[in-house]
Amino acid sequence: MTTRKNSDNRIALLQGTLDLLILKTLLLGPCHGQGVASAIQRRSEEVFFVDHGSLYLALQRLEDKEWITAEWGLSENNRRARFYSLMPKGRAQLIEKTSEWQRLTRAMGLILGDGTVQNPEEA
Amino acid sequence: MAQRKRSGEDFAQEIQSHLELETEALKRQGMSEDAALQKAKSEFGSVSVARERFYLRGRAEWLENLVRDARFAVRQLLKNPGFTATAVLVMALGIGASVAIFAFVDAALIKPLPYESPSRLVNLFESNLTGPRFHLSYLDYLDWKRMNSVFSSMSVYVQDDFMLSTPQGTRQVDGVRVSDGFLRTLGVRPLLGRDFHDGEDLTSASSTVLLTYAEWQNRYGARPDIVGQSATLNGTAATIIGVLPRDFHFAPAAPGGFFLTIAPRDNCGKQRGCHNFLGVARLKDGVAVAAADAEMKTIAEQLEKKYPDTNRNRGANVISLTDMIVGDVRPILMVLLSGAGLLLLIASVNVASLLLVRTENRKREIALRGALGATPARLMRQFVTEGLVLTTCGSLLGIGGAFTAMQALPRLIPVDRMASMPYLQGMGLNARVLGFALIVSAIAGMLFSLAPLLRISFANLRQGLTEGGRNAAGTLWRRFGSNLVVIELATAMVLLVGAGLLGKSFYRLMHVNMGLQPQNLAMMRISGSASRYSTDTAKVDFEHRILGKLQGLPGVTSVALSSDLPVGDGDGLKTIAFAEKPNLGDHNEVNDRQVSTGYFATLQAQMLRGRGIAESDDSSSPRVTIINQTLAKRYFPNESPLGQHIGSDVSKYPLEIVGVVDDIREGPLETATLPAMYMPSNQEPDSAFFVIVRTSQAAQSFLPRMDAAIHQVDPGIATYNAMTMDDHIHDSQSAYFHRSSAWLVGSFAGMALLLGVVGLYGVIAYSVSQRTREIGIRMALGAHRDSIHRMVLREAGRLAIVGIAIGLVFSVGAGSLMRGLLFGVRSWDASVLCAVVGVLAAAALLASYLPARRAASVNPMDALRAE
Numbered sequence: 001m002t003t004r005k006n007s008d009n010r011i012a013l014l015q016g017t018l019d020l021l022i023l024k025t026l027l028l029g030p031c032h033g034q035g036v037a038s039a040i041q042r043r044s045e046e047v048f049f050v051d052h053g054s055l056y057l058a059l060q061r062l063e064d065k066e067w068i069t070a071e072w073g074l075s076e077n078n079r080r081a082r083f084y085s086l087m088p089k090g091r092a093q094l095i096e097k098t099s100e101w102q103r104l105t106r107a108m109g110l111i112l113g114d115g116t117v118q119n120p121e122e123a
Numbered sequence: 124m125a126q127r128k129r130s131g132e133d134f135a136q137e138i139q140s141h142l143e144l145e146t147e148a149l150k151r152q153g154m155s156e157d158a159a160l161q162k163a164k165s166e167f168g169s170v171s172v173a174r175e176r177f178y179l180r181g182r183a184e185w186l187e188n189l190v191r192d193a194r195f196a197v198r199q200l201l202k203n204p205g206f207t208a209t210a211v212l213v214m215a216l217g218i219g220a221s222v223a224i225f226a227f228v229d230a231a232l233i234k235p236l237p238y239e240s241p242s243r244l245v246n247l248f249e250s251n252l253t254g255p256r257f258h259l260s261y262l263d264y265l266d267w268k269r270m271n272s273v274f275s276s277m278s279v280y281v282q283d284d285f286m287l288s289t290p291q292g293t294r295q296v297d298g299v300r301v302s303d304g305f306l307r308t309l310g311v312r313p314l315l316g317r318d319f320h321d322g323e324d325l326t327s328a329s330s331t332v333l334l335t336y337a338e339w340q341n342r343y344g345a346r347p348d349i350v351g352q353s354a355t356l357n358g359t360a361a362t363i364i365g366v367l368p369r370d371f372h373f374a375p376a377a378p379g380g381f382f383l384t385i386a387p388r389d390n391c392g393k394q395r396g397c398h399n400f401l402g403v404a405r406l407k408d409g410v411a412v413a414a415a416d417a418e419m420k421t422i423a424e425q426l427e428k429k430y431p432d433t434n435r436n437r438g439a440n441v442i443s444l445t446d447m448i449v450g451d452v453r454p455i456l457m458v459l460l461s462g463a464g465l466l467l468l469i470a471s472v473n474v475a476s477l478l479l480v481r482t483e484n485r486k487r488e489i490a491l492r493g494a495l496g497a498t499p500a501r502l503m504r505q506f507v508t509e510g511l512v513l514t515t516c517g518s519l520l521g522i523g524g525a526f527t528a529m530q531a532l533p534r535l536i537p538v539d540r541m542a543s544m545p546y547l548q549g550m551g552l553n554a555r556v557l558g559f560a561l562i563v564s565a566i567a568g569m570l571f572s573l574a575p576l577l578r579i580s581f582a583n584l585r586q587g588l589t590e591g592g593r594n595a596a597g598t599l600w601r602r603f604g605s606n607l608v609v610i611e612l613a614t615a616m617v618l619l620v621g622a623g624l625l626g627k628s629f630y631r632l633m634h635v636n637m638g639l640q641p642q643n644l645a646m647m648r649i650s651g652s653a654s655r656y657s658t659d660t661a662k663v664d665f666e667h668r669i670l671g672k673l674q675g676l677p678g679v680t681s682v683a684l685s686s687d688l689p690v691g692d693g694d695g696l697k698t699i700a701f702a703e704k705p706n707l708g709d710h711n712e713v714n715d716r717q718v719s720t721g722y723f724a725t726l727q728a729q730m731l732r733g734r735g736i737a738e739s740d741d742s743s744s745p746r747v748t749i750i751n752q753t754l755a756k757r758y759f760p761n762e763s764p765l766g767q768h769i770g771s772d773v774s775k776y777p778l779e780i781v782g783v784v785d786d787i788r789e790g791p792l793e794t795a796t797l798p799a800m801y802m803p804s805n806q807e808p809d810s811a812f813f814v815i816v817r818t819s820q821a822a823q824s825f826l827p828r829m830d831a832a833i834h835q836v837d838p839g840i841a842t843y844n845a846m847t848m849d850d851h852i853h854d855s856q857s858a859y860f861h862r863s864s865a866w867l868v869g870s871f872a873g874m875a876l877l878l879g880v881v882g883l884y885g886v887i888a889y890s891v892s893q894r895t896r897e898i899g900i901r902m903a904l905g906a907h908r909d910s911i912h913r914m915v916l917r918e919a920g921r922l923a924i925v926g927i928a929i930g931l932v933f934s935v936g937a938g939s940l941m942r943g944l945l946f947g948v949r950s951w952d953a954s955v956l957c958a959v960v961g962v963l964a965a966a967a968l969l970a971s972y973l974p975a976r977r978a979a980s981v982n983p984m985d986a987l988r989a990e
Contacts, residue, residue, distance in 0.1 A: 017495065032141070032144065033137060033141050034140075034141045034148070035144070038148065051168065052141070052166070052167045052173065053167075053168055053169070053172060056134070056138070056141075056173060056177070057173075057176055060129070060134075060177065063129075075144060077144075077147055079140060079143055080136075081140045082133075082136075082137045082140065100493075100494040101495075104491065104494045
């Protein structure tokens with residue numbers, strides 16, 4: 001399996017969404033940068049492609065804001081890697097941004113979806 | 124937790140580890156070591172770029188965001204071209220007008236005069252019973268200079284003109300005569316050559332000359348070897364000893380040109396009663412103008428006692444030179460600057476109000492972007508960027524407009540009027556004007572960046588997704604905006620009425636009955652050498668040769684000469700008496716003119732009674748005169764003036780009235796014609812006069828041929844003031860005054876109208892955007908689109924009517940205040956008032972039409988759901 005079998009279907013990440021995706025990935029446990037990138041690609045069914053330069057800058061930005069923290073450790077294959085983990089501030093942000101995002105996608109769905117997108121909570 | 128700086132080395136290691144991890148993952152998928160490494164690297168992209176971005180991350184992020192914000196702002200602004208164009212245009216107008224006027228203020232009032240410590244210079248006058256600003260005699264000047272203790276130096280000057288001999292014939296040139304120390308008093312050194320030596324005015328008057336920079340450039344082609352050359356002035360050769368600095372000007376004796384010394388050894392210099400000069404002096408350190416004035420008045424009193432014959436009632440008057448030069452324009456400029464400032468303020472408030480309307484409509488977008496993770500700070504920065512982009516565009520356009528206006532405006536001022544304000548020549552976009560423009564723009568930019576922020580509560584971004592913003596602040600703004608619009612409309616109304624009245628005055632003025640047909644008249648003043656044409660016979664012969672030469676030119680219908688031109692300053696007065704009316708009293712002043720046979724025919728003036736001037740009216744025949752209709756009516760109301768006798772002396776009445784001509788406008792256009800009498804030039808000849816030619820083609824193109832023909836008669840004749848009668852009337856003091864005031868008030872009125880319309884649009888559009896829900900409910904309840912349309916128009920109409928009504932009251936008031944400026948128009952001229960009300964009503968309708976249409980096209984379901 002190759003990671004780029006249909007690169008035309010990939011979508012560049014929207015401004016501001018990368019932070020949310022990083023926080024969500026780290027919710028599952030500490031992870032290094034390469035792991036975060038491949039997790040995002042894998043879990044989006046290869047639709048999102050993460051620009052690695054932007055990823056590491058975003059990680060650094062979140063670290064500066066103290067939403068996540070980082071330390072050097074060893075990977076499962078005994079390779080040195082910088083592991084990131086979620087901080088309480090980041091966890092709070094994740095909850096808030098997720099609910100905002102859901103309201104947004106629901107609103108977008110209502111407008112774009114011709115009623116085919118059903119929201120089970122309100123239908 | 125303390126922030127610790129992470130090293131670039133650490134970041135590089137992290138990238139290295141990423142590549143290793145990635146390679147390993149790929150190898151597990153079955154790739155070879157090399158291929159996996161290759162792919163990991165290509166997938167990562169440029170490592171060096173990533174490292175660079177890490178190094179620069181603080182700055183890079185800021186810069187990147189700035190660029191992105193600016194690009195986004197431009198996109199946002201382009202998405203709504205109507206809004207953007209209006210805001211930029213209004214801004215540009217406000218900034219352009221104030222910067223252009225500031226440039227005038229700077230040139231006239233702020234930029235120091237081109238002398239050393241100009242504030243220490245004063246101008247000296249003698250005062251007499253008629254007024255405070257009269258000339259000094261040379262002997263008084265010497266006494267003032269000797270007796271005073273308040274001036275470190277004192278000089279005199281007088282404006283003069285000279286006859287310059289050139290290869291193309293004699294030309295009249297402007298100049299100044301000054302005493303030896305004149306330039307040293309001002310603290311000015313010549314750019315080339317030397318200043319006048321001490322005593323040079325006594326030893327070698329008129330044999331040395333200094334040129335102004337402009338004269339050197341234009342007449343002598345900026346020759347570097349100019350010093351030492353000679354110029355023949357009034358028939359005498361003078362050595363050019365120097366060139367004055369480029370920025371030098373001296374308005375009291377403008378336009379300058381040739382600077383010669385005074386000639387105090389002539390007759391006038393020996394008589395205390397011959398007043399020929401104005402004084403300029405430099406105050407000693409620590410002496411105030413008032414103290415100098417007091418001392419000079421004391422000295423004048425002493426001289427009055429000593430020389431009672433010549434110095435009775437002659438005082439002294441000392442005023443600061445700066446006040447003398449720019450005192451007249453200062454109040455006008457200050458009024459203009461305040462007007463421009465007010466316009467700018469209104470323009471800014473209008474743009475701010477437009478921005479508020481836009482912010483209101485963008486609440487959803489803001490909430491959406493907040494939901495996508497934009498922080499309040501980022502959103503604020505976005506608005507600030509948009510405000511700055513808008514301001515930058517408006518300012519650049521405004522400064523460009525101001526620059527164009529600065530080039531164009533001085534050209535609207537007639538040349539001789541411009542010459543009396545030489546300080547305006549240096550006007551331009553200098554550092555002070557640019558600084559002013561930048562400060563004004565910065566303030567506007569701040570206002571426009573912050574205005575939208577007031578209306579957005581970033582803490583409650585999410586509410587924006589679901590709620591419309593109806594709150595107290597919005598209502599307050601609406602009320603403030605409405606009042607502002609009423610004031611704007613009223614101001615526009617007053618200015619429009621003012622412009623209309625002045626415009627109509629100007630029209631009436633240009634169509635006043637002048638008693639002549641001004642089209643196709645070419646005119647020129649000529650002056651023959653006084654020594655060559657000294658006797659009356661020689662003068663008459665000279666006149667005949669000139670007239671004969673011009674009459675023979677192709678395209679000439681008729682020719683005439685006259686001692687003065689019609690539509691002049693109304694000067695050339697003479698006191699008269701009548702043989703048949705001994706008891707008329709004093710002060711019977713009339714205009715007197717010496718004209719040739721063809722004068723009335725050339726002007727196409729109407730003879731009413733008797734005959735015109737005949738060729739046979741010469742020195743051998745009885746003296747005759749033609750009087751105008753006004754003189755006939757005033758002094759001979761119920762009898763025929765023909766055959767009656769006039770004289771300028773009560774004992775002698777040499778002139779017989781032989782004809783009456785319909786009034787020719789001798790004085791300014793707006794003043795009633797004075798009584799006038801016309802004498803045959805053959806009986807009172809002169810060697811200097813105006814020639815007037817009626818041509819069959821355009822008069823302007825005839826002027827050069829006229830000049831050449833006159834010089835063929837005698838190359839020593841000086842010709843000047845060549846122009847057509849149309850231009851003469853157009854450039855006359857009263858036409859210039861009425862035209863420029865109509866233009867000035869008109870341009871302010873145009874800007875005020877535009878601002879009023881934009882303001883009205885802003886307020887109505889804001890109101891509609893706030894009332895979308897209400898409109899939706901009304902429509903859901905069955906209101907027709909037409910009625911919504913009417914509702915919005917009614918709101919706009921109410922503001923417009925209140926504004927127009929208030930404006931009307933003030934217009935009539937303003938109209939009667941400017942009664943003195945009007946000509947042939949009443950201050951409550953109905954046609955002007957009606958036209959202005961019509962224009963304002965149409966403009967108001969236009970401004971409210973767009974928001975009304977938007978309101979009427981609201982979809983009730985959308986409106987209700989949106990709230």
